[in-house]
């Protein structure tokens with residue numbers, strides 16, 4: 001009698017357990033993500049479902065491989081801009097005369113885009129590379145391999161200020177850019193799970209910790225545990241940078257939010273200090289990131305058209321709107337990204353980007369855009385309405401949805 005093939009769902013329970021152990025939020029890693037991950041591993045290993053079930057039970061390296069399929073590794077240089085502007089300013093002011101190395105941790109670091117941006121921003125503020133100690137950490141071996149190679153496509157480098165781009169990256173093959181060796185040497189990469197973060201480092205603490213855009217993928221218990229590690233790794237008065245959707249996670253931890261719009265940065269209270277208060281970091285202003293004094297021949301890097309300065313903001317915005325209306329979302333998103341580099345504080349552009357991300361089916365990013373628009377203008381009615389719809393559709397807390405709807409209704413009333 002012919003053997004009946006084992007259905008894929010027989011392995012999903014096993015993979016779900018691996019995800020739980022890694023701290024992944026089951027609300028984010030839904031059933032069809034798991035199935036797609038397993039199907040991809042089946043294709044790549046060439047194993048039958050039954051053989052793969054044996055393989056995953058006996059080979060722990062396969063655990064890492066299947067989890068890799070579920071990780072969101074997307075990152076880019078100077079993501080959100082403001083955190084790096086703030087680092088540049090602090091390098092020029094607070095840290096200017098320090099003698100000890102400035103210790104920074106980027107966890108998670110994805111493919112290295114964040115720690116390399118941190119190094120460039122600090123150097124642009126005047127700190128020499130030799131005075132920086134930068135550790136970077138991630139679960140993904142694939143991301144870390146990219147970090148070590150230091151090669152990126154045009155999309156990832158599009159927000160690097162041109163002077164830093166030509167100062168620290170060189171043209172590689174076919175439209176790729178490579179981070180120069182000196183900068184690559186300045187970052188130490190480590191592999192591991194955020195749940196065991198502290199165990200990877202010695203007792204010396206950090207002046208600055210970046211932990212952006214990973215906590216949102218973790219379940220509540222894992223988030224709390226990772227936050228405990230992060231707090232433990234920070235020096236008193238140290239700065240913790242979170243992703244914009246993650247700032248609420250510090251509630252109840254007596255961190256002080258710093259007054260630097262768009263940077264989502266918090267200061268750890270000093271144990272001797274009375275009540276934590278916002279650190280006197282400079283207010284947002286336009287930050288000039290300067291190139292390092294180069295001893296080498298300057299590299300000319302051909303930028304893709306989307307990173308050239310936009311002459312006519314209004315007409316590019318109209319073009320992006322027309323593309324979005326026609327459902328040409330990827331092109332619309334590219335134009336909007338360029339506009340947001342120039343004017344990150346434009347509510348209408350953030351809102352349109354939210355619609356475009358929604359159109360692309362990226363609800364997480366759409367939500368972030370609407371939240372960013374509301375951060376800039378808490379009474380922006382279209383963003384209140386769209387965010388309420390988005391939350392309702394994803395089955396979020398009904399009270400939160402009602403609150404947004406009520407804010408939308410009241411948004412036109414005089415204050």
Ligand SMILES: C[S@@+](CC[C@H](N)C(=O)[O-])C[C@H]1O[C@@H](n2cnc3c(N)ncnc32)[C@H](O)[C@@H]1O
Nearest residue numbers: 071073075108110138139140193194212213214
């Ligand atoms: C979206 S990227 C964010 C990278 C960067 N911080 C940024 O904001 O651009 C998320 C990264 O978190 C990593 N990651 C997710 N869960 C992790 C875990 N439990 N431990 C360590 N890294 C994890 C992923 O491998 C991925 O590289």
